[in-house]
Amino acid sequence: MREAGDLLRVENLVTRFKSVExxxxxxxxxxxxxxxxxxEMVGLVGESGCGKSTLGRSIVGLERPQSGRILLDGVDLxxxxxxxxxxxxRAIQYVFQDPYASLNDRQTIGETLTEALIIIGVKxxxxxxxxxxxxxxxxxxxxxxAERYPRELSGGQRQRVAIARSLAVExxxxxxxxxxxxxDLSIRxxxxxxxxxxxxxxxVACLFIAHDLALVRQATSRTYVMYLGKIVEDxxxxxxxxxxxHPYTQAxxxxxxxxxxxxxxxxxxxxxxxxxxxxxxxxxGCRFRTRCPRAMEVCASHPPAxxxxxxxxxxxxxxxxELYAHSHPAPHRLPMPA
Amino acid sequence: xxxxxxxxxxxxCVDLYTTRAALRPVDDVSYEVAAGETLAIxxxxxxxxxxxxFAPLGLMPTGVVTDLSGSILFDGQQLVGLSEPxxxxxxxxxxxxxxxxxxxxxxxxxRIGRQIAEVAELHLGMTSSQAEARALDLLKLVRMSDPxxxxxxxxxELSGGLRQRAMIAIAIAAEPKLLIADEPTTALDVTVQxxxxxxxxxxxRRLNTAIVLITHDMGVVASIAAxxxxxxxxxxxxxxxxxxxxLTPRHPYTSGLIAAxxxxxxxxxxxxxxxxxxxxxxxxxxxxxxxxxxxPQVIDICARRYPPLAGxxxxxxxxxxxxxxxxxxxxxxx
Numbered sequence: 001m002r003e004a005g006d007l008l009r010v011e012n013l014v015t016r017f018k019s020v021e022x023x024x025x026x027x028x029x030x031x032x033x034x035x036x037x038x039x040e041m042v043g044l045v046g047e048s049g050c051g052k053s054t055l056g057r058s059i060v061g062l063e064r065p066q067s068g069r070i071l072l073d074g075v076d077l078x079x080x081x082x083x084x085x086x087x088x089x090r091a092i093q094y095v096f097q098d099p100y101a102s103l104n105d106r107q108t109i110g111e112t113l114t115e116a117l118i119i120i121g122v123k124x125x126x127x128x129x130x131x132x133x134x135x136x137x138x139x140x141x142x143x144x145x146a147e148r149y150p151r152e153l154s155g156g157q158r159q160r161v162a163i164a165r166s167l168a169v170e171x172x173x174x175x176x177x178x179x180x181x182x183x184d185l186s187i188r189x190x191x192x193x194x195x196x197x198x199x200x201x202x203x204v205a206c207l208f209i210a211h212d213l214a215l216v217r218q219a220t221s222r223t224y225v226m227y228l229g230k231i232v233e234d235x236x237x238x239x240x241x242x243x244x245x246h247p248y249t250q251a252x253x254x255x256x257x258x259x260x261x262x263x264x265x266x267x268x269x270x271x272x273x274x275x276x277x278x279x280x281x282x283x284x285g286c287r288f289r290t291r292c293p294r295a296m297e298v299c300a301s302h303p304p305a306x307x308x309x310x311x312x313x314x315x316x317x318x319x320x321x322e323l324y325a326h327s328h329p330a331p332h333r334l335p336m337p338a
Numbered sequence: 339x340x341x342x343x344x345x346x347x348x349x350x351c352v353d354l355y356t357t358r359a360a361l362r363p364v365d366d367v368s369y370e371v372a373a374g375e376t377l378a379i380x381x382x383x384x385x386x387x388x389x390x391x392f393a394p395l396g397l398m399p400t401g402v403v404t405d406l407s408g409s410i411l412f413d414g415q416q417l418v419g420l421s422e423p424x425x426x427x428x429x430x431x432x433x434x435x436x437x438x439x440x441x442x443x444x445x446x447x448x449r450i451g452r453q454i455a456e457v458a459e460l461h462l463g464m465t466s467s468q469a470e471a472r473a474l475d476l477l478k479l480v481r482m483s484d485p486x487x488x489x490x491x492x493x494x495e496l497s498g499g500l501r502q503r504a505m506i507a508i509a510i511a512a513e514p515k516l517l518i519a520d521e522p523t524t525a526l527d528v529t530v531q532x533x534x535x536x537x538x539x540x541x542x543r544r545l546n547t548a549i550v551l552i553t554h555d556m557g558v559v560a561s562i563a564a565x566x567x568x569x570x571x572x573x574x575x576x577x578x579x580x581x582x583x584x585l586t587p588r589h590p591y592t593s594g595l596i597a598a599x600x601x602x603x604x605x606x607x608x609x610x611x612x613x614x615x616x617x618x619x620x621x622x623x624x625x626x627x628x629x630x631x632x633x634p635q636v637i638d639i640c641a642r643r644y645p646p647l648a649g650x651x652x653x654x655x656x657x658x659x660x661x662x663x664x665x666x667x668x669x670x671x672x
Binding site for chain 1: 500528
């Protein structure tokens with residue numbers, strides 16, 4: 001545990017939205033705590049609607065949390081205002097899922113990047129040009145692209161531009177929200193490798209939000225699993241995939257079809273029922289109990305405590321210790337799901 | 339085998355003319371599907387896999403002129419050149435379709451029950467009360483919880499997985515002989531995806547429906563398909579049984595795609611394997627192999643002449659000069 005040296009700490013964060021139903025609230029992020037060490041690659045996985053994007057957006061200030069703290073270098077961001085807040089928060093940048101929507105159609109790539117440079121005070125034209133050259137080079141794009149418009153670029157190129165733009169302000173944390181899921185299979189590996197290179201060369205820490213478990217396993221050192229606003233399990237990525245100890249993590253891993261038809265011919269899908277329930281009215285006690293094959297009476301009455309199974313492995317389930325003891329490595333290789 | 343083929347596509351070309359451009363998204367594609375069998379068509383966006391399936395059914399955006407050539411024999415009937423009224427009788431009737439995004443494919447202003455009953459009235463000539471009863475049966479068949487209540491709900495009241503089940507109910511309402519499913523699980527979460535695939539397999543067993551599944555997910559292919567056609571830039575790159583194509587891929591594109599799947603043997607932090615370059619942009623048909631610029635085994639002829647799809651017994655057919663030359667050499671030796 002490097003608690004003292006954490007770059008980013010999120011403590012007991014709650015973000016909620018007004019529901020369409022009058023007087024009701026949707027608690028998208030409910031009492032979530034996560035941490036990121038300097039230069040660490042951390043994964044955050046879960047199904048759509050589990051609140052993983054809201055958590056990411058709350059960290060960068062795109063949503064206003066209801067309660068809880070976000071600490072950068074030990075400084076609570078909510079204690080800051082105005083210029084101080086903007087300057088501090090600049091260290092955290094966001095890479096959006098859809099590179100078709102996140103870039104301005106009417107700006108050339110050069111103009112997009114220049115805007116970011118002006119914000120950090122690079123006003124000299126020559127300095128801007130040099131920096132744009134370096135940025136494009138870092139994300140593996142030719143210089144000539146600075147004159148082009150986003151519509152002239154492929155999906156992979158656009159996502160590289162979006163990454164270059166977030167790098168322009170020299171961040172220490174990148175929050176990447178499904179950065180490759182809008183890209184074609186053969187392009188994904190290229191962009192994923194770019195993240196690995198940036199991480200190695202620039203020492204940028206990444207919170208990698210994704211639903212693609214195979215991708216997260218390979219890219220990150222630790223992974224958080226989120227379900228209906230709560231973190232249900234966290235562990236080092238290798239351990240999480242080898243010894244999943246929450247029924248939800250097990251179901252998630254067991255649902256990924258293998259690319260090997262011989263494995264698929266004999267595989268029973270995991271006994272998980274239905275869809276994720278509405279966050280407007282989450283189940284009492286454990287939120288996963290309505291879909292859980294192992295649900296018991298106690299699950300309905302009390303939210304499960306977060307149990308430490310190993311020094312760096314926690315799961316919020318009453319039978320986590322039993323599942324941990326009986327867990328075994330995943331039975332098949334993980335293919336890249338859609 | 340030919341007699342049991344419900345769908346036989348031969349040398350199909352699709353040309354699209356818009357006000358700005360002429361494109362050929364599908365070029366000389368042939369394949370067949372037997373009754374009760376699943377064929378997966380795999381390809382990246384822009385490879386032509388959707389146009390291949392929907393252009394012959396007249397499901398193209400307005401303002402696009404579609405020109406088909408070649409032959410599509412479906413259940414003994416030629417679909418190429420069929421008039422719109424005749425096509426309309428087939429669409430939703432003998433051929434059911436499932437689209438990627440159920441939210442935009444369902445009518446937001448109609449109750450689920452009505453949308454299913456509509457198909458039964460139109461194609462099976464049922465009265466409205468018969469059709470409503472059939473809608474209820476269908477919702478039970480697609481294993482929807484609380485089917486009576488669902489009949490009266492609107493699409494926005496359902497979750498993604500339930501919407502996709504409603505869409506499947508509509509697609510099978512007229513007992514189609516062929517189901518075309520375009521990325522039916524891509525918009526769904528992985529736990530829901532497993533349920534929907536299980537449902538499709540179960541329905542296929544019960545109704546003996548042939549399925550053409552359009553996807554880019556090799557895991558989905560392995561879990562449901564018997565045969566696979568891999569498309570690249572509007573042409574078939576590889577075509578064979580699911581074991582042949584996924585376990586012993588022969589075309590450099592297919593083997594690159596399969597090698598790119600992350601495996602548990604890859605150490606955390608290790609680089610991802612992928613293909614270099616980018617897929618070609620759709621345009622006029624190319625004289626050579628469209629994969630040549632990205633191919634690790636490229637030779638001179640690849641850029642000049644298009645490799646025909648060829649293969650021997652027991653292996654997948656591939657469109658690659660290098661692979662096929664190697665094979666004919668091996669056969670000559672043997």
